[in-house]
Amino acid sequence: MPIFYETEVNSRLMLGTAQYPSPAILAQAFKRSGAGIATVSVRREAGGERAGQDFWDLIADLGVKLLPNTAGCHSVREAVTTAQMARELFDTPWIKLEVIGHADTLQPDPFGLVEAARILTDDGFQVFPYCTEDLVLCDRLIEAGCRVLMPWGAPIGTGLGLNNVYGLRSLRAHFPDVPLVVDAGLGLPSQAAQAMELGYDAVLLNTAVAKAGDPALMAEGFARALEAGRFAFEADPMEPRDMAAPSTPVLGKAFLA
Amino acid sequence: MKIIVNGASHDTVATTLAGLLDELGHGQAKIATAVNEAFVPAAMREKQTLTMGDRIEIVAPRQGG
Numbered sequence: 001m002p003i004f005y006e007t008e009v010n011s012r013l014m015l016g017t018a019q020y021p022s023p024a025i026l027a028q029a030f031k032r033s034g035a036g037i038a039t040v041s042v043r044r045e046a047g048g049e050r051a052g053q054d055f056w057d058l059i060a061d062l063g064v065k066l067l068p069n070t071a072g073c074h075s076v077r078e079a080v081t082t083a084q085m086a087r088e089l090f091d092t093p094w095i096k097l098e099v100i101g102h103a104d105t106l107q108p109d110p111f112g113l114v115e116a117a118r119i120l121t122d123d124g125f126q127v128f129p130y131c132t133e134d135l136v137l138c139d140r141l142i143e144a145g146c147r148v149l150m151p152w153g154a155p156i157g158t159g160l161g162l163n164n165v166y167g168l169r170s171l172r173a174h175f176p177d178v179p180l181v182v183d184a185g186l187g188l189p190s191q192a193a194q195a196m197e198l199g200y201d202a203v204l205l206n207t208a209v210a211k212a213g214d215p216a217l218m219a220e221g222f223a224r225a226l227e228a229g230r231f232a233f234e235a236d237p238m239e240p241r242d243m244a245a246p247s248t249p250v251l252g253k254a255f256l257a
Numbered sequence: 258m259k260i261i262v263n264g265a266s267h268d269t270v271a272t273t274l275a276g277l278l279d280e281l282g283h284g285q286a287k288i289a290t291a292v293n294e295a296f297v298p299a300a301m302r303e304k305q306t307l308t309m310g311d312r313i314e315i316v317a318p319r320q321g322g
Contacts, residue, residue, distance in 0.1 A: 047278075
C-alpha cells in the first residue's frame with residue numbers, strides 16, 4: 001500500500017468530501033470505498049454558526065486520515081496562509097497544495113506552486129502538490145521538498161479521465177521511487193484502473209463519486225477497479241502487438257480442407 | 258472602529274482579535290484566523306491588536322475535494 005511521508009495508508013483511494021447529497025450518503029460512500037484519506041478544506045464561518053463543528057464531527061467518525069487542501073487559492077500568499085490555517089484546524093502537517101493559474105481549466109500555476117511548496121516545506125509542512133504531468137515542474141517540486149506528486153488526469157470536475165497517458169507514463173518512469181497520485185479529472189472506475197495499470201500509487205477523486213446517482217455504489221466500483229488495475233500492474237502485462245497471433249496451438253490441428 | 262470581517266464591513270469595540278471573536282459569538286468554536294492575509298495562531302489572538310481597516314478572516318473546517 002502507498003506510503004506518504006513515512007505514513008502507510010490502507011487504500012489506494014483518496015476521496016473528497018464535497019458535493020454529496022447528504023452527510024449520511026457521504027459516510028456511506030466512504031464506508032463502501034474503503035478510502036484511507038479524506039480531503040477537506042477551510043471556509044469562512046460566521047459567529048454562532050455550527051457548520052464547521054458539525055462537519056468536524058462527521059469526518060472524525062469516518063476514521064480516515066485527513067488531507068486539507070488550499071482549493072481556490074490563486075496566489076502564493078493566499079495558499080500559504082490557507083495552509084497555515086488548515087494545519088491548525090486539522091492538526092496535520094499534510095497539505096494538498098493548490099495554486100490555481102487558469103480560471104477556465106483550473107490548471108495549476110506551476111511557478112506559484114513551486115514557490116509555495118518551498119515556503120511550506122521550510123515551515124514543516126508535508127506537501128502534496130496538485131500539479132500537471134510536466135517533468136520539469138515535477139523536478140522542481142521534488143527539489144522544493146515535495147515527496148509526493150499529484151498530477152491531474154484532466155481538469156477538475158470534468159470526468160475526462162487520463163488526458164495525457166504518455167505524460168503520466170513518462171512521469172512514472174522518471175520518478176520510480178516517488179509516490180504518484182492521479183488527482184482530478186476521473187469520471188469512471190475504468191479510468192482509475194488505467195492509472196493503476198500505469199503503476200500509479202493512488203488516485204484522488206471527488207465529483208465522480210459524489211455526483212453519481214448512487215454515490216456509495218460508485219465508490220465501491222472505484223475501489224474494485226483500483227484493486228483490479230493494481231493486480232494487472234503487479235502481474236506484468238503482456239506487450240501489445242499489431243499483428244494477430246493465435247492463442248490456440250496450430251500444431252496438431254486436423255487437416256480438413 | 259470599522260474593520261472588515263470575512264469580506265463584510267463590521268463596527269467593533271474590541272481592541273484585540275480574541276476580543277473580536279468573543280464579540281462575534283465564536284466562543285470555543287473550531288476556527289482559524291488571519292489578519293491582513295497573515296495567519297494568526299490561536300495562541301496569539303490575545304496579543305493581536307486591531308487597527309481601523311484591518312481585514313479579518315475567520316474560517317472553519319468544510320467539505321473539500
